[in-house]
Amino acid sequence: xxxxxxxxxxxxxxxxxxxxxLVAAVSNGGGLGMVGAGYLKPEALLQEIKAxxxxxxxxxxxxxxxxxxxxxxxEKIDKTISILKRYREALSLSSDITEYSxxxxxxxxxxxxxxxxxxxxxxxFGIPSNGTITRLKGNNTIMIGTATNVKEALIxxxxxxxxxxxxxxxxxxxxxSFLREDTSGNIGLMSLIPQVTDAVxxxxxxxxxxxxxxxxxASLLLGAEAVQMGTAFLTTSESGxxxxxxxxxxxxxxxETVLTKAFSGKYARGLQNKFIEEMKEYExxxxxxxxxxxxxxxxxxxxxVNEMTAYMSLWSGQSPTLAKAESVAxxxxxxxxxDPFN
Amino acid sequence: xxxxxxxxxxxxxxxxxxxxxLVAAVSNGGGLGMVGAGYLKPEALLQEIKAxxxxxxxxxxxxxxxxxxxxxxxEKIDKTISILKRYREALSLSSDITEYSxxxxxxxxxxxxxxxxxxxxxxxFGIPSNGTITRLKGNNTIMIGTATNVKEALIxxxxxxxxxxxxxxxxxxxxxSFLREDTSGNIGLMSLIPQVTDAVxxxxxxxxxxxxxxxxxASLLLGAEAVQMGTAFLTTSESGxxxxxxxxxxxxxxxETVLTKAFSGKYARGLQNKFIEEMKEYExxxxxxxxxxxxxxxxxxxxxVNEMTAYMSLWSGQSPTLAKAESVAxxxxxxxxxDPFN
Numbered sequence: 146x147x148x149x150x151x152x153x154x155x156x157x158x159x160x161x162x163x164x165x166x167l168v169a170a171v172s173n174g175g176g177l178g179m180v181g182a183g184y185l186k187p188e189a190l191l192q193e194i195k196a197x198x199x200x201x202x203x204x205x206x207x208x209x210x211x212x213x214x215x216x217x218x219x220e221k222i223d224k225t226i227s228i229l230k231r232y233r234e235a236l237s238l239s240s241d242i243t244e245y246s247x248x249x250x251x252x253x254x255x256x257x258x259x260x261x262x263x264x265x266x267x268x269x270f271g272i273p274s275n276g277t278i279t280r281l282k283g284n285n286t287i288m289i290g291t292a293t294n295v296k297e298a299l300i301x302x303x304x305x306x307x308x309x310x311x312x313x314x315x316x317x318x319x320x321x322s323f324l325r326e327d328t329s330g331n332i333g334l335m336s337l338i339p340q341v342t343d344a345v346x347x348x349x350x351x352x353x354x355x356x357x358x359x360x361x362x363a364s365l366l367l368g369a370e371a372v373q374m375g376t377a378f379l380t381t382s383e384s385g386x387x388x389x390x391x392x393x394x395x396x397x398x399x400x401e402t403v404l405t406k407a408f409s410g411k412y413a414r415g416l417q418n419k420f421i422e423e424m425k426e427y428e429x430x431x432x433x434x435x436x437x438x439x440x441x442x443x444x445x446x447x448x449x450v451n452e453m454t455a456y457m458s459l460w461s462g463q464s465p466t467l468a469k470a471e472s473v474a475x476x477x478x479x480x481x482x483x484d485p486f487n
Numbered sequence: 488x489x490x491x492x493x494x495x496x497x498x499x500x501x502x503x504x505x506x507x508x509l510v511a512a513v514s515n516g517g518g519l520g521m522v523g524a525g526y527l528k529p530e531a532l533l534q535e536i537k538a539x540x541x542x543x544x545x546x547x548x549x550x551x552x553x554x555x556x557x558x559x560x561x562e563k564i565d566k567t568i569s570i571l572k573r574y575r576e577a578l579s580l581s582s583d584i585t586e587y588s589x590x591x592x593x594x595x596x597x598x599x600x601x602x603x604x605x606x607x608x609x610x611x612f613g614i615p616s617n618g619t620i621t622r623l624k625g626n627n628t629i630m631i632g633t634a635t636n637v638k639e640a641l642i643x644x645x646x647x648x649x650x651x652x653x654x655x656x657x658x659x660x661x662x663x664s665f666l667r668e669d670t671s672g673n674i675g676l677m678s679l680i681p682q683v684t685d686a687v688x689x690x691x692x693x694x695x696x697x698x699x700x701x702x703x704x705a706s707l708l709l710g711a712e713a714v715q716m717g718t719a720f721l722t723t724s725e726s727g728x729x730x731x732x733x734x735x736x737x738x739x740x741x742x743e744t745v746l747t748k749a750f751s752g753k754y755a756r757g758l759q760n761k762f763i764e765e766m767k768e769y770e771x772x773x774x775x776x777x778x779x780x781x782x783x784x785x786x787x788x789x790x791x792v793n794e795m796t797a798y799m800s801l802w803s804g805q806s807p808t809l810a811k812a813e814s815v816a817x818x819x820x821x822x823x824x825x826d827p828f829n
Binding site for chain 2: 325
């Protein structure tokens with residue numbers, strides 16, 4: 146269906162990680178490279194697509210955020226701006242946050258996918274409208290939904306998705322949950338894959354903590370047809386992740402990740418740091434995703450420039466000790482050749 | 488090492504679930520039955536052991552709680568008693584809680600294990616003193632520790648444990664964590680098994696959400712040598728779980744479990760109900776484990792008698808939809824014969 150030779154999909158990661166070099170290297174290796182387009186301006190997405198097409202003739206995909214319109218709660222926004230003041234000061238940013246609007250480029254992204262005849266499109270945070278689904282189907286774009294439990298899986302299947310990323314609680318980055326906002330639905334892959342497999346007919350792609358051949362083969366045994374790997378690709382040489390971010394993952398232990406709403410307003414898994422720790426008590430006060438993401442944007446950027454990992458979002462799955470600094474080709478070879486019984 | 492024919496260990500479950508019939512049926516089936524002795528009075532444990540020995544000649548094991556002495560914080564206890572008042576009233580219990588002491592029978596339990604020459608002993612919540620370990624080693628008792636992350640695994644190995652239960656976040660019942668009390672260390676088995684496998688030499692037993700041959704084979708692929716299954720055995724005909732409790736699991740969906748401190752003062756995974764939901768806001772005010780367990784004891788018992796699942800502790804792993812009402816023999820046959828690729 147995806148016209149790939151190896152059952153490995155590179156997870157779409159936002160924030161400049163999925164460089165054209167990364168996406169193309171994965172697709173050239175026989176897997177499926179994915180662009181995390183969620184926060185990208187349309188012109189930037191188009192530019193990225195053109196760059197990838199220069200580097201590979203193989204299929205690749207684009208991931209889009211299906212966002213509910215956030216409630217613009219001015220009181221919560223003002224409160225959050227005042228809470229964030231100390232971080233802005235620590236980073237010598239002007240004390241005023243001037244930008245907290247958010248533009249949803251979803252429709253523009255879809256148009257680009259149609260125009261550029263992108264073969265695969267995946268969705269996070271929900272499923273698109275029937276109109277969008279019909280247009281993409283007409284374009285022969287394979288559509289992949291995201292689910293974190295059986296109910297979400299069934300909604301994706303009924304909605305017409307061709308395949309399904311099943312995101313375990315092990316996964317780094319944002320939870321794809323769209324039915325419930327709490328953390329109670331964080332189901333580990335050992336439980337999630339077989340239960341979703343028994344409930345739906347569409348092919349399942351397992352995501353969360355999968356880093357090598359052991360994870361790949363275990364996922365296939367549990368019922369998945371492929372895996373999606375994020376953290377494993379994040380530390381490759383082709384990834385655009387900040388070197389400090391790569392280093393933090395390569396040095397982390399298994400018990401260092403936490404779920405936090407502090408950076409974006411939506412639960413995401415990353416390495417515990419000062420920002421997450423201190424913001425924990427305010428999680429209930431934050432405005433909706435992705436407004437918080439905009440509000441913390443300058444802080445995250447300045448932290449990266451100033452090499453202060455304490456204020457950076459260091460998304461990571463629960464298997465950081467299995468991450469390696471290597472090329473995409475080396476990672477993919479290692480995953481496919483691993484003999485778990487040897 | 489464990490002298491078992493099939494790599495299946497029945498998880499020790501407290502509260503009358505691990506009846507002699509259940510433990511013996513698992514051992515007779517070639518696996519390892521386990522008694523959850525944590526809260527048992529010594530004479531009750533001895534009686535249970537004698538009953539099991541009547542039913543099987545095969546090895547079985549005993550699980551003990553390695554508890555830190557709880558701080559008896561009278562203010563927290565009084566506050567909790569007042570919070571619990573409404574549940575006692577709803578269940579027509581006298582409004583006074585008279586019993587909140589806790590006796591740790593650990594040493595008596597160890598003596599029984601030595602006297603009765605029990606071949607396997609597992610520990611939860613920590614590892615015992617060097618003295619206890621030496622005595623058990625002298626008795627040729629195989630000792631199995633419990634770990635929820637790599638650090639705890641290393642402590643178990645250095646402490647002299649012969650094998651290790653690796654408890655994933657999927658697991659029902661109490662978290663075995665002993666280094667940190669927060670929920671950040673809840674690592675899914677897809678991440679936990681390979682990372683612990685890479686860190687320790689002793690054999691690993693995977694626990695958490697494993698219900699059938701898919702989970703067993705995936706766990707072995709990830710690096711485990713055996714699995715420990717709790718919820719799967721809980722709904723068998725031989726288990727002593729309340730029929731309403733079995734029914735609740737058999738009818739639950741995958742997204743219904745939560746981690747709660749409400750029943751015991753320590754995080755445990757169970758089906759969400761009214762008691763857990765309402766007690767959530769008070770979790771920070773509760774005294775130490777196992778004082779809360781004693782304080783809620785009469786409520787849980789009366790709830791069971793009155794058939795009110797809203798106030799019962801319904802521990803369950805994250806795979807309740809894979810649970811079946813069947814015999815131990817049927818479950819074990821199903822797990823061992825399952826061909827995941829057919």
